[in-house]
Amino acid sequence: xxxxxxxxxxxxxxxxxxxxxxxxxxxxxxxxxxxxxxxxxxxxxxxxxxxxxxxxxxxxxxxxxxxxxxxxxxxxxxxxxxxxxxxxxxxxxxxxxxxxxxxxxxxxxxxxxxxxxxxxxxxxxxxxxxxxxxxxxxxxxxxxxxxxxxxxxxxxxxxxxxxxxxxxxxxxxxxxxxxxxxxxxxxxxxxxxxxxxxxxxxxxxxxxxxxxxxxxxxxxxxxxxxxxxxxxxxxxxxxxxxxxxxxxxxxxxxxxxxxxxxxxxxxxxxxxxxxxxxxxxxxxxxxxxxxxxxxxxxxxxxxxxxxxxxxxxxxxxxxxxxxxxxxxxxxxxxxxxxxxxxxxxxxxxxxxxxxxxxxxxxxxxxxxxxxxxxxxxxxxxxxxxxxxxxxxxxxxxxxxxxxxxxxxxxxxxxxx
Amino acid sequence: xxxxxxxxxxxxxxxxxxxxxxxxxxxxxxxxxxxxxxxxxxxxxxxxxxxxxxxxxxxxxxxxxxxxxxxxxxxxxxxxxxxxxxxxxxxxxxxxxxxxxxxxxxxxxxxxxxxxxxxxxxxxxxxxxxxxxxxxxxxxxxxxxxxxxxxxxxxxxxxxxxxxxxxxxxxxxxxxxxxxxxxxxxxxxxxxxxxxxxxxxxxxxxxxxxxxxxxxxxxxxxxxxxxxxxxxxxxxxxxxxxxxxxxxxxxxxxxxxxxxxxxxxxxxxxxxxxxxxxxxxxxxxxxxxxxxxxxxxxxxxxxxxxxxxxxxxxxxxxxxxxxxxxxxxxxxxxxx
Numbered sequence: 096x097x098x099x100x101x102x103x104x105x106x107x108x109x110x111x112x113x114x115x116x117x118x119x120x121x122x123x124x125x126x127x128x129x130x131x132x133x134x135x136x137x138x139x140x141x142x143x144x145x146x147x148x149x150x151x152x153x154x155x156x157x158x159x160x161x162x163x164x165x166x167x168x169x170x171x172x173x174x175x176x177x178x179x180x181x182x183x184x185x186x187x188x189x190x191x192x193x194x195x196x197x198x199x200x201x202x203x204x205x206x207x208x209x210x211x212x213x214x215x216x217x218x219x220x221x222x223x224x225x226x227x228x229x230x231x232x233x234x235x236x237x238x239x240x241x242x243x244x245x246x247x248x249x250x251x252x253x254x255x256x257x258x259x260x261x262x263x264x265x266x267x268x269x270x271x272x273x274x275x276x277x278x279x280x281x282x283x284x285x286x287x288x289x290x291x292x293x294x295x296x297x298x299x300x301x302x303x304x305x306x307x308x309x310x311x312x313x314x315x316x317x318x319x320x321x322x323x324x325x326x327x328x329x330x331x332x333x334x335x336x337x338x339x340x341x342x343x344x345x346x347x348x349x350x351x352x353x354x355x356x357x358x359x360x361x362x363x364x365x366x367x368x369x370x371x372x373x374x375x376x377x378x379x380x381x382x383x384x385x386x387x388x389x390x391x392x393x394x395x396x397x398x399x400x401x402x403x404x405x406x407x408x409x410x411x412x413x414x415x416x417x418x419x420x421x422x423x424x425x426x427x428x429x430x431x432x433x434x435x436x437x438x439x440x441x442x443x444x445x446x447x448x449x450x451x452x453x454x455x456x457x458x459x460x461x462x463x464x465x466x467x468x469x470x471x472x473x474x475x476x477x478x479x480x481x482x483x484x485x486x487x488x489x490x491x492x493x494x495x496x497x498x499x500x501x502x503x504x505x506x507x508x509x510x511x
Numbered sequence: 512x513x514x515x516x517x518x519x520x521x522x523x524x525x526x527x528x529x530x531x532x533x534x535x536x537x538x539x540x541x542x543x544x545x546x547x548x549x550x551x552x553x554x555x556x557x558x559x560x561x562x563x564x565x566x567x568x569x570x571x572x573x574x575x576x577x578x579x580x581x582x583x584x585x586x587x588x589x590x591x592x593x594x595x596x597x598x599x600x601x602x603x604x605x606x607x608x609x610x611x612x613x614x615x616x617x618x619x620x621x622x623x624x625x626x627x628x629x630x631x632x633x634x635x636x637x638x639x640x641x642x643x644x645x646x647x648x649x650x651x652x653x654x655x656x657x658x659x660x661x662x663x664x665x666x667x668x669x670x671x672x673x674x675x676x677x678x679x680x681x682x683x684x685x686x687x688x689x690x691x692x693x694x695x696x697x698x699x700x701x702x703x704x705x706x707x708x709x710x711x712x713x714x715x716x717x718x719x720x721x722x723x724x725x726x727x728x729x730x731x732x733x734x735x736x737x738x739x740x741x742x743x744x745x746x747x748x749x750x751x752x753x754x755x756x757x758x759x760x761x762x763x764x765x766x767x768x769x770x771x772x773x774x775x776x777x778x779x780x781x782x783x784x785x786x787x788x789x790x791x792x793x794x795x796x797x798x799x800x801x802x803x804x805x806x807x808x809x810x811x812x813x814x815x816x817x818x819x820x821x822x823x824x825x826x827x828x829x830x831x832x833x834x835x836x837x838x839x840x841x842x843x844x845x846x847x
Contacts (some may be wrong), residue, residue, distance in 0.1 A: 130665040130777065138666075293821070299773040300565060302703070303818045306557030322667035326774055329669060332774075335679035356671055398713070463564035480576075 098499075102251035103237045120161045120350040120425055123414070124349030126192035126217065127407075129167030132297045133195055135350045137404045138240025138398075140194055140218055146383070146390045149181040155415070155423035156335055163187055167194070169296060171201030178202055179191065182209065188425055190214045194468030195401065196221035196240070196269025206230040211428040213436065215414050219343075221268035222275065222501050223285065224456035234428075234436045234454045237406040237444070238370050240269050241276030241501065242484045243344040247368035250479065251341060255366060259287045263304065264318030264329075266293040268467035268501070273318050273343045273499035275451040276488065279281075282508040293503055298323055301330045301439055313339060320345035328358040342367035345443040349397035352473040359473060364467045366478070370406070372401045373462040373474040383408065383444030398472055408445040412418060416441060451485060460484045540685055549819070553686040556697050558818045559811065564703040566803075567710035568772075573787035573794070573802045574717060575758030581734050581797025582754050586635055586641070588648040590762055591784030592655035594605045597622040597763025598770040599659060602668045603718060611771075618763040626759025628753050652780065660777050670770040676702040706768050713761070714803055715741030721799065731743060735795065735819035785831070793835045795842025804844055 125144060128137035142165070153160040157495070161183040165177035174193045181187045190212065199219030206214040207230045216224070216235035220243065225235050225290050251257045260281065261363030264270035278288050290309050294301070305327070308315055315338045319327050324346050345351075352359060371380075387400040387408075400408070417435040418469060424431050439450040447461030459482045463475035487495040499505040516523040537559070541552045549555070576590045600621050601614035608614075635650070637643045679698040687695045721727035729750055732740045741747045769775065769783070786809065791797075794805025809828055817823035835843060 132667075134665045134667065135777075161609060195603055242570065276736075298563065298815070300817075302553075302561040302700070303558045304562075306561070307554045322774055323569065325669065329672075330700070330772070333672065333679065333702055335698055335700075351551045356669065 097302070099440060110310060118388075119423075120191065121418065122161050122163065122185065122187040122423065123156060123189045123191055124185060124187035125162055125164045126167050126174060126177045126181070126190075126194065126198075126257040127164070128169045129166035130168075130173075132323055132451075133169045134346065136401070136461045139401040140348060140403035140407040142387065142391060142396055143400055143407035144191070144411050146387045146400075147402070147408045147415070149290040149390050150386050151412060151415045155384050155418045158423040160415070160418075169195040169198060173491065174198035175201050175205050178205060182212065188212060189414065191217050191407075191414060194218045196224075197267050198203065199235075200268060203230045203233045206233045211430055213429050215410050215436070217410050218403050219463070220272060220289065222272040223268060224325070224487070225453045226502065228335045229357035229453045229455070231454075234413070234450065236441065236450070236456050237446050237461065238456050238460065238484060239486060240272030240344065241279070241488060242274055242456075242458070242486060243274030244368050244485045245461060245488060246279065246458045246479050246481045247366065248277055248282075248286065249284050249339065250366060250368075251314065251464045252281060252286045255314070255339075257281075257286065257339070257341075259289055259312045260314045260316055261290040261292070261309050261312045262288060262316040262318060263294065263308070263417065264316075265294045265298075265320065265323060267296055268346075270343065271501035271503065271505075273471070274316070275498075277316060277341075277343075278506050278508055279393045279488065279498070279511065282506075283510050286508075286509045291503065294323070295434065296321075296323065299326060301327045305331055305334050305336060308336070308338065310338070314341050315339070316341040316343070316502050317346045318343040320348075321350060324350045324351045324449060325354045325358070328354075328361055329356065331339040332358040332361060336361065340365040342465075344402055347475055348403075349399055349401040350403070352475070353397045360467075362465045362473065363467050366462070367465070368460060368462045369402055369475070370458065371402055371475075372463045372477040372480075374466075374476045375445075375461065375480075377446075377476075378382050379442060379446075380426055380444050384436055384451070399474060402422050405443075405445050409445070409448060410439065412443065413439055413441050413448075418475075447478075447484065453486070456484045457483060457485045469496050527715070537630070538689055539645055550685070553697065556684060556686060556698070558814045560699055560702070562814035563807055564707040564810070565814060566807035567679060567763060568705040568768050569786055569790050569810055570714060570803050570806035571710050571761055571768060572783050572807055573790040574714065574799055575761035575765075576787045577791045577794070577797055577799065577802045578717075578761075579755055579758040580791070580834075582730055583634065583751055584639075584641070585635045585644045587629075587634075587758075588645060588649070588784060589652040589655060590758075590787060591780035591782070593625065593762040594626065594766045594769065594783045595659060595777075595780040596655065597766030598775040599663055599668070599766070600826055601767030602670050602761065602775060605670050605767075608794055611670070611676075614670065615767050619760040620769045622763025622766070623756040623760035626757075627752055627753045628836050629759070630645030630734070630755040634755070635748065635751075638742065652784070656777065656780055659780075659782075665777055666771060668775040670767060670775075672702050672771055676705060676839060679827050680704070701770075703772060707773065710768075713764075714799070720800055726750075742755065789832050791842070794834055797847025798842065798844050801844035845847075 127140045166182050167177045175455040194217055195217050199221050200223050203224045214233045218411050220240040222239045262299045264274055332468050342365050362510055417439050420435045421431040448456050448458045462479040465473055498511055539622055550631045572594055579587050597618040601618040604614040604617045605611055645843055680701045683698050684697040686697050790809050791806040794801030812827045816827040
């Protein structure tokens with residue numbers, strides 16, 4: 096009895112003190128793919144997010160940011176479920192979501208049903224998300240999959256001398272967008288893409304896919320990520336594959352380059368393009384790499400941040416800086432915050448980023464080549480830096496619109 | 512065989528022609544017209560071999576499942592969890608000791624022990640109550656899945672293939688003749704062949720044990736009539752425990768195999784439960800040769816499907832199951 100009443104009093108005082116000292120909080124919901132094929136990507140995204148908080152802090156004037164994290168598995172319905180849960184149960188006011196391409200399209204559409212809230216894309220990169228019927232309250236501070244391939248096609252054709260290539264990719268919007276960017280540039284330069292193979296996300300057994308790879312091409316482009324990429328490389332090694340490889344942005348990335356086993360060594364010398372390069376010497380990038388390395392012990396991170404960590408870092412940075420500009424004012428359906436977000440230019444680790452009229456990032460892209468650092472660790476080395484890449488990839492918007500939306504067969508291999 | 516030909520001459524003729532066509536497809540050099548129509552021979556041969564080796568993996572999982580069902584009439588829907596658990600154990604052992612072979616042994620023993628506990632603590636208490644057993648095992652599989660997610664997380668694990676198994680070998684199968692007249696032989700991953708050979712050995716050993724040993728005789732007698740067998744003085748509960756342990760241990764071994772040439776993650780448990788259900792439904796519940804036939808059919812359907820009709824590959828497996836259920840509901844090789 097006595098114990099019980101003491102407990103009650105203690106609980107009561109705790110509650111009272113809670114209200115007495117409570118700062119006003121701004122609740123932000125975060126999603127990442129912490130399940131399924133892209134688990135590794137989601138985990139590293141969260142590391143980038145944590146690194147941003149370490150650098151920038153959680154204070155917005157006299158308010159404090161509070162975060163609620165939800166897990167998804169790269170399917171659109173899991174993302175909408177997570178976002179809905181964050182809004183309805185956890186009452187978050189701002190969303191930092193999602194990670195993967197199909198999720199992005201679904202969350203953008205969902206954002207339209209909650210026009211009063213603000214959605215900041217965490218890392219997803221399908222073109223459709225901000226290009227087709229964009230949501231006014233959805234902001235994307237990373238480039239899309241096609242922007243991330245700028246420079247690769249020309250480099251492959253002109254410097255490497257590849258004339259005919261084939262592609263293997265996961266069958267969903269982000270990889271369609273990546274292949275879109277690659278094919279436009281490679282075929283524009285005069286190359287040929289003879290064959291495009293699509294495999295379901297989460298494929299386990301690649302043996303038959305590997306057997307079906309054509310052998311009369313100069314290189315094979317891999318648009319795979321996470322566990323799929325690791326499975327593919329393992330089985331590729333077992334099958335004794337020796338073709339020249341080219342990689343997409345989540346294929347040539349620390350999530351794969353630091354995977355266990357020797358299968359990844361097939362990637363040494365592979366050319367790729369992405370929104371970052373591991374060995375870039377820019378001081379801003381080096382500072383970010385250091386912040387990332389300092390935030391976690393070596394066993395719990397990659398040697399260098401992945402593209403996902405960089406994207407989560409950039410998105411979190413944009414959110415915190417914009418909130419500080421408006422001093423955490425979320426009144427009037429967050430109008431001031433949205434205005435600030437649309438105008439803000441951030442010095443992201445991977446170059447300056449600003450938004451276009453669709454609230455889509457214009458940023459810097461990198462062509463890279465995989466190198467071994469001599470101790471068995473693989474990194475992507477800068478070959479070329481291309482600033483100011485916009486969503487229409489430098490094409491006239493009217494011409495770009497005629498190409499069509501990225502899909503299994505679009506774009507055709509020709510000069511537009 | 513001869514009786515089958517006498518009874519169904521038309522079917523026998525079709526079967527012989529089909530076998531001849533397949534043999535020709537495998538051994539002949541394809542004429543250019545055929546290559547233009549259905550792709551290169553290398554792709555076809557690879558898909559066939561992949562299907563058969565994948566069938567080896569399915570057989571390992573499904574044989575334990577069908578063995579347990581055949582003797583005890585109990586549908587163990589936690590069989591997929593045993594598979595995944597075995598895989599995780601194998602991963603832990605192989606990273607800890609660096610020995611691939613040892614991981615098989617430990618996975619077999621540990622998962623077999625789990626099987627013994629399951630039989631003693633759960634199934635013995637509800638013998639003969641099909642519905643209750645089914646519900647309880649579904650419940651257990653959900654609990655196991657969450658426990659494994661808790662311990663191992665949502666990440667993907669891959670068991671390292673030992674160095675001597677990495678890489679391809681050349682098979683004496685011609686895929687093409689180069690314009691210089693030089694023959695091109697098929698290259699195929701060694702590890703898949705070794706794993707397939709191992710599953711054939713296990714399958715044959717199981718068949719011999721069931722058909723040529725005293726224990727096997729007891730098990731077969733138990734399949735036909737448990738009560739009479741018990742009445743003759745055989746300690747049937749002990750036989751049940753042994754069979755359950757063997758079936759579970761096989762699932763554990765299959766987990767290590769699956770973790771080596773594919774990968775382990777949450778969700779694999781239900782995928783392999785579903786695969787083994789389809790395999791035993793096609794092959795016939797309770798029949799070991801049936802499980803082997805079903806496994807090869809499903810493996811081939813998946814791999815050939817993923818090459819020749821990628822969009823509909825997933826449907827093919829279930830179409831086969833529907834066809835078998837419609838035409839021969841007891842399964843292809845079930846006795847009745």
